[in-house]
Structure formats: structure tokens, C-alpha cells
Amino acid sequence: MSRPAAHVPLTEERVLDGALALADRIGIEALTIRKLAAQLDVKPMTIYHYLPSKQAIVDGMVERVFAEIDLPPEDLPWTQAVRVRCVSARKVLNRHPWAAPLMESRTSPGPVNLHHHEAVLACLRRGGLSWQMTAHAYAILDSYIFGFAFEEATLPSSGGEGFVEATTDIAASFDPLEYPMLSSFVVEHVVQPGYSFGSSFEFGLDLIIDGLERASSGR
Numbered sequence: 001m002s003r004p005a006a007h008v009p010l011t012e013e014r015v016l017d018g019a020l021a022l023a024d025r026i027g028i029e030a031l032t033i034r035k036l037a038a039q040l041d042v043k044p045m046t047i048y049h050y051l052p053s054k055q056a057i058v059d060g061m062v063e064r065v066f067a068e069i070d071l072p073p074e075d076l077p078w079t080q081a082v083r084v085r086c087v088s089a090r091k092v093l094n095r096h097p098w099a100a101p102l103m104e105s106r107t108s109p110g111p112v113n114l115h116h117h118e119a120v121l122a123c124l125r126r127g128g129l130s131w132q133m134t135a136h137a138y139a140i141l142d143s144y145i146f147g148f149a150f151e152e153a154t155l156p157s158s159g160g161e162g163f164v165e166a167t168t169d170i171a172a173s174f175d176p177l178e179y180p181m182l183s184s185f186v187v188e189h190v191v192q193p194g195y196s197f198g199s200s201f202e203f204g205l206d207l208i209i210d211g212l213e214r215a216s217s218g219r
Contacts, residue, residue, distance in 0.1 A: 010040060010042055010046060010047075010049075010050065011050065012050045012051060012060070014040065015036070015040065015047055015050050015051055015057065015060075016051075016057065016060045016061060016064060018036055018039050018040045019031065019036055019057050019058075019060070019061050020061050020064055020065075020096070021039075022035060022036055022039055023061065023096070023098050024095070024096055024097075024098070027097075027098050028058070028098035028099075028102070029098075031054075032054075033047055033048075033054060033057075036057075058102065059106055059108060059110060060110075061099075062099065062102055062103060062106055062110075062113065063110040063111075063112045063113060065092060065093075065096050065099045065103065066103070066110075066112045066113050066116045067112045068088075068092045068095070069085065069088050069089045069092050069116065070084055070085055070088035071085060071115075071116065071119040071120075072084060072085045072119055072120060072122075072123035074123075074126075077127070078123050078124060078126050078127025078128075078129075079127065079209050079213055081123050082120070082123050082124065082127075082137075082141065082209065083205065083206075083209060085119075085120060085123070086141055086144075086145055086205055087201075087202065087205070089145050089149075090145055090148060090149055090201055093145070093146070093149035093153075094149060094152060094153075097149070097152075097153035098153075100146045100149045100150045100153065101146075101150065103146065104142070104146075120138065121134060121138070124137050124138065127213075127216065128216065128217075129212075129216045130216070133212070133215065133216045136212070136215075137212045137216075140208060140212070141205075141208060141209075141212075144204065144205065144208060148201050148204070152197065152198060155197060167186055167190050167191075168186065168190075168191055171183060171186040171187075
């Protein structure tokens with residue numbers, strides 16, 4: 001006779017792990033304490049013994065997301081180091097498509113969040129950027145990262161092969177004589193082998209970093 005599986009005690013870590021997995025699957029808006037409790041196989045009130053509110057849970061989830069993002073390596077020139085961080089941030093936000101709108105909205109940021117910002121500011125300042133240029137650089141880079149990640153999250157089929165198929169179906173619904181540029185873009189570029197919406201990210205990122213380097217050096 002087999003023994004029943006051992007009960008895994010609930011902890012704050014388990015609550016946040018479960019919340020992160022659930023949000024990745026159903027989205028942050030659909031995440032409720034009741035659904036989270038069902039996933040963890042506990043009663044809803046049990047969760048409040050570990051985290052006092054959904055807001056506290058979301059704060060903890062955002063901390064987890066920040067923890068997954070690579071910090072700028074201190075042994076690289078600032079342009080290369082900040083690029084490492086930006087590429088990593090986009091990959092992490094792709095894994096957690098609900099997170100982009102929440103990353104900078106926390107009114108009580110946790111230590112991981114604060115340490116992340118401290119490291120990025122230190123990287124930019126290490127490159128000799130003034131405080132004004134540092135402010136421009138941080139705002140522009142993060143607007144680009146979060147905006148690109150948000151757009152990827154809302155594209156049909158997440159911008160992969162399904163995106164090409166969906167785009168082809170959409171293109172088939174309009175008159176190519178009325179929309180010749182859209183039709184040509186789909187036929188001559190989007191449906192061609194190797195197309196990826198995401199491939200534009202690093203191209204754009206390099207343009208931004210190159211522009212910031214030129215502006216900071218007065219060139």
C-alpha cells in the first residue's frame with residue numbers, strides 16, 4: 001500500500017513561487033488569492049499568514065523578476081555592461097509578460113529592486129556620464145526595454161512563427177491595391193525565412209547606446 005505524499009509546508013517563498021507561476025500562466029489581472037490558494041492546495045486565509053495582501057504578493061513577485069535580471073558586469077566598459085543588463089531584462093520580461101507595467105510602479109520598492117537601480121546608475125556614472133546624461137540614458141533605455149517587451153507580449157502568438165501566420169491572415173483580409181506598403185511588407189519581408197519581430201530589439205538597443213555614448217562624449 002503506497003503512502004500519501006508528504007505535505008509540503010507553506011512558506012512565503014512557496015506563496016511567491018506559486019504566484020509567479022500562476023501570473024505567467026493566466027496574467028496578473030486574473031490572479032486572485034482564491035486561485036492562488038487553489039494552486040497551493042490551501043485555504044485562502046492561510047496565505048495571509050505569510051503575506052498580508054495581494055499588493056504585498058505583487059511586490060514580492062516584482063522583486064523576484066528583478067532578481068532574474070543580470071546586473072551590469074563591473075569588469076566591462078559601460079556600453080557593453082549596460083547592454084548585458086538590457087538584453088537580460090528583455091529576456092526576463094518575455095518570461096514574465098505581465099511584469100513590464102509593474103516594474104517601476106512600486107511605492108515600496110524592495111532591496112533587490114533598489115540594488116538593481118543602484119548598479120545601473122553606478123554603471124552609467126562609471127562611464128563618465130553626467131547626472132543629466134545619466135537621467136536621460138536610464139529613462140530612454142528602460143522606456144525602450146519595457147515598451148518593446150510590452151509590445152512583444154501583446155503581439156499575436158507572441159511574435160514567433162504563429163505571429164507570421166497571424167500576420168499573413170490579417171494581410172489577406174485587406175486590399176493590396178489600397179494598402180500596397182503593408183502588403184509588400186508582409187509578402188517581401190515578414191513571411192520570408194528567418195523573420196523575427198524580436199530581432200529588432202538588439203539592433204535598436206545598439207543604436208540607443210551608440211547615441212548615448214556619442215552624446216556623453218560631446219561628439
